[in-house]
Amino acid sequence: xxxxxxxxxxxxxxxxxxxxxxxxxxxxxxxxxxxxxxHDDVFTMIMIVDTEKSPVSFxxxxxxxxxxxxxxxxxxxxxxxxxxxxxxxx
Amino acid sequence: xxxxxxxxxxxxxxxxEKLDIRTITMGISLLDCAHSDGEIARQRMYDKIxxxxxxxxxxxxxxEREYGIPIIHKRISVTPISIVAGSSMDKDxxxxxxxxxxxxxxxxxxxxxxxxxxxxxxxxxxxxILIQSIxxxxxxxxxxCSSVNVGSTKAGINMDAVKLMGETIVKTAELTKDDNSxxxxxxxxxxxAVEDNPFMxxxxxxxxxxxxxxxxxxxxPGVVKVALESVKGKPFDVVADTxxxxxxxxxxxxxxxxxEASKRLGVPFGIVDLSLAPTPAVGDSIARVLExxxxxxxxxxxxxxxxxxxxxxxxxxxxxxxxHVGGLSGAFIPVSEDEGMIAAAINGSISVEKLEAMTxxxxxxLDMIAVPGTTSAATLxxxxxxxxxxxxxxxxxxxxxLIPVIGKDVGDSIELGGLLGTxxxxxxxxxxxxxxxxxxxxxxxxxxxxxx
Numbered sequence: 273x274x275x276x277x278x279x280x281x282x283x284x285x286x287x288x289x290x291x292x293x294x295x296x297x298x299x300x301x302x303x304x305x306x307x308x309x310x311h312d313d314v315f316t317m318i319m320i321v322d323t324e325k326s327p328v329s330f331x332x333x334x335x336x337x338x339x340x341x342x343x344x345x346x347x348x349x350x351x352x353x354x355x356x357x358x359x360x361x362x
Numbered sequence: 363x364x365x366x367x368x369x370x371x372x373x374x375x376x377x378x379e380k381l382d383i384r385t386i387t388m389g390i391s392l393l394d395c396a397h398s399d400g401e402i403a404r405q406r407m408y409d410k411i412x413x414x415x416x417x418x419x420x421x422x423x424x425x426e427r428e429y430g431i432p433i434i435h436k437r438i439s440v441t442p443i444s445i446v447a448g449s450s451m452d453k454d455x456x457x458x459x460x461x462x463x464x465x466x467x468x469x470x471x472x473x474x475x476x477x478x479x480x481x482x483x484x485x486x487x488x489x490x491i492l493i494q495s496i497x498x499x500x501x502x503x504x505x506x507c508s509s510v511n512v513g514s515t516k517a518g519i520n521m522d523a524v525k526l527m528g529e530t531i532v533k534t535a536e537l538t539k540d541d542n543s544x545x546x547x548x549x550x551x552x553x554x555a556v557e558d559n560p561f562m563x564x565x566x567x568x569x570x571x572x573x574x575x576x577x578x579x580x581x582x583p584g585v586v587k588v589a590l591e592s593v594k595g596k597p598f599d600v601v602a603d604t605x606x607x608x609x610x611x612x613x614x615x616x617x618x619x620x621x622e623a624s625k626r627l628g629v630p631f632g633i634v635d636l637s638l639a640p641t642p643a644v645g646d647s648i649a650r651v652l653e654x655x656x657x658x659x660x661x662x663x664x665x666x667x668x669x670x671x672x673x674x675x676x677x678x679x680x681x682x683x684x685x686h687v688g689g690l691s692g693a694f695i696p697v698s699e700d701e702g703m704i705a706a707a708i709n710g711s712i713s714v715e716k717l718e719a720m721t722x723x724x725x726x727x728l729d730m731i732a733v734p735g736t737t738s739a740a741t742l743x744x745x746x747x748x749x750x751x752x753x754x755x756x757x758x759x760x761x762x763x764l765i766p767v768i769g770k771d772v773g774d775s776i777e778l779g780g781l782l783g784t785x786x787x788x789x790x791x792x793x794x795x796x797x798x799x800x801x802x803x804x805x806x807x808x809x810x811x812x813x814x
Contacts, residue, residue: 278373316370317549318366318370331427335775349430354429355431358614358618359614
């Protein structure tokens with residue numbers, strides 16, 4: 273299953289490493305990363321990932337990634353990509 | 363690959379614009395549960411409801427988590443109880459409502475609808491018993507919703523039923539007077555009721571529907587409001603187009619959830635209801651959408667025109683986004699459930715009469731309006747007859763959900779809690795319609811019902 277991970281929060285060292293680390297641990301493959309800094313210090317990252325090879329459930333990965341967000345003081349969301357394609361593509 | 367801007371845009375709709383799925387409603391037919399022994403019939407119904415809807419709530423929550431879409435309610439609608447219970451020898455159907463309440467609690471849903479009767483042309487024994495049981499049933503149960511259809515374009519208006527429903531509303535208000543007459547918030551009187559409506563309190567599972575199906579109702583006034591903020595001062599053509607685009611996105615989300623729920627539950631998909639449904643939360647109001655179009659306060663002259671355009675644009679935008687559209691599909695204008703509408707009722711810009719005009723151009727009707735506890739049954743019946751006439755003549759659904767709050771008068775306000783919101787008591791006409799209501803009989807079907 274493909275999912276979209278969005279990370280928004282105050283910029284600091286190690287955000288990408290932190291999130292990627294969790295994903296690697298659960299064998300979630302990163303397909304695409306788009307990252308930018310908005311309004312000087314707001315870190316915004318959108319990752320497209322594939323959970324196909326992950327040995328654990330979607331819920332479990334989602335929980336771990338979001339926990340990582342809380343730990344780093346960021347808003348991290350992981351959602352099934354279907355919602356984005358449904359709402360923005362014909 | 364998905365465009366970054368689109369992703370942020372979608373997230374914004376959920377987080378700031380309060381976009382959500384209002385309800386996933388599972389329609390369940392109880393026709394095969396009828397039995398001459400009421401006890402056996404109820405057991406069969408309970409077993410069927412709890413079995414079919416066993417996973418409804420957990421699957422709904424699963425979809426919510428996976429897609430990050432808030433799904434506010436999970437609900438059940440069943441075959442109008444008067445039809446199924448009519449086969450029993452019971453003289454009172456309150457026990458059927460208690461069974462529904464237990465089944466709803468067992469499955470964890472927010473509401474169960476279908477304590478209903480369809481009497482647009484006349485009443486069976488079952489219909490009569492059901493209507494008599496409504497006040498007690500609504501007083502004793504928490505999650506049961508009731509509806510009665512008193513008119514249709516094909517059949518005209520059953521004025522005997524209209525009279526009876528005025529009396530039933532008063533009795534329901536009295537029996538639940540210690541709790542702001544809340545029983546009336548769970549009772550709708552319809553004309554041209556639809557069989558696949560996922561919204562409460564009027565949801566029931568019609569006899570033309572399959573054994574079990576999934577219907578979805580979306581929300582989304584906030585999304586429309588924000589979209590309109592970007593076209594301030596532009597002509598109506600632009601406004602209508604903007605609403606269409608927003609409605610398309612909202613409905614696509616509804617369709618996705620309906621598809622997923624149907625697949626995961628192994629139950630066929632019925633319809634997506636395109637209604638824009640407000641909540642009492644700030645930023646989720648239909649009244650504020652109308653005001654954004656250019657009104658100082660909802661109810662000002664021009665409100666009906668703005669609402670007509672909104673309602674039409676929502677349908678045009680939504681219709682291409684879903685394979686099957688149904689239910690009520692229009693903008694809802696409940697008073698207590700809409701923050702802007704509550705404000706308009708308090709500041710006096712909206713009245714019951716203006717709301718009546720608005721119901722001519724949108725779904726559904728005079729909804730969630732608190733009126734003085736002294737309002738007579740005949741006056742309530744007169745209001746029901748007027749609404750039914752609008753529906754019957756215009757070939758549309760109309761409904762009345764009025765709450766005569768015992769012990770309260772104009773100037774007071776009641777808290778109904780949760781999605782039901784806050785209701786300022788609104789004034790109704792002081793002039794009598796008793797003679798009209800007492801005539802009884804049937805208002806004949808209009809000439810344009812003869813299409814064959």
